[in-house]
Amino acid sequence: MIKRILLRVFPHPQLTAFLLLIWLLLVNNVTVGNVILGLIIGVAIPGITQPFWPNQPRIARPFKAVSYILLVIWDICVANVTVARIILFKSNANTHSHWIVVPLDLRSPEAITILAGTITMTPGTVTAMLAADASHLLVHCLDTDDPDAVRDEIKHRYERRLKEIFE
């Protein structure tokens, strides 16, 4: 009974905590008033958006997420330099762009969203489309001579880690 009431008020407890943290960072000032206001926001927004997001996302290993974020930030820095070099030093005719099909093992929508975002932010690849049954990702690669290697790297470097975090 109590659990049901709690679930009613906090349909997404992590989201409530996250919104409170975001609010405190936004006002840059921790006072009792701000914490209460943050809590009101943290209860109202999950409550209002509940119909759009009925499932609780399952995160099996939250600590692995930290190392994943650090890995992605590092890859973003590398990606910037790689793309900058292609833009500066390669002629358009010499740049070999490819479409790459990445078959997905991930099933959770949150995990697929994060994978798609990661692919867009990292070296020379942009996620363009998802298959109608969410089983494949269509990725555009700016410059590669070996599309299969890019696909294997995405699967090995990012998808494997996301699978560990979410499943």
Add this chain to the structure above:
Amino acid sequence: MELFAEIIVSFILVVGGSFCLLGSFGLIKLDDTMRRLHAPTKASTLGVGGVLIASMIYFAAFADRISFHELLITAFIFITAPITANFVAKAHMHRDVKERDLPPTTGKYGWAGYDEIGDGPQPIDTK
């Protein structure tokens, strides 16, 4: 000490600014819409990131307060940039790319923008 902080802040600002410039240059130089998408999504992430890091260091060194707004801006950019890129890509593909020009999926269904999934069991449980 102040001079040291100033040098670091200006160095990061110049690096960030160069990446922003490169992102815009790539937008002009590359020739295909899908290729063009690569330049602003990446080069400008580090560009904006550099400016934000410089701002954090500046406030920590000269205004004696630590500002977390920059971290928030970074987080929001990381969340919104891929979504923007994805929507631009989808709009472009919808207008100018035919399904036969794309590699097919190896599964039962085609790409979401071209194929209807129809009735029957949904692969992602939306209940």
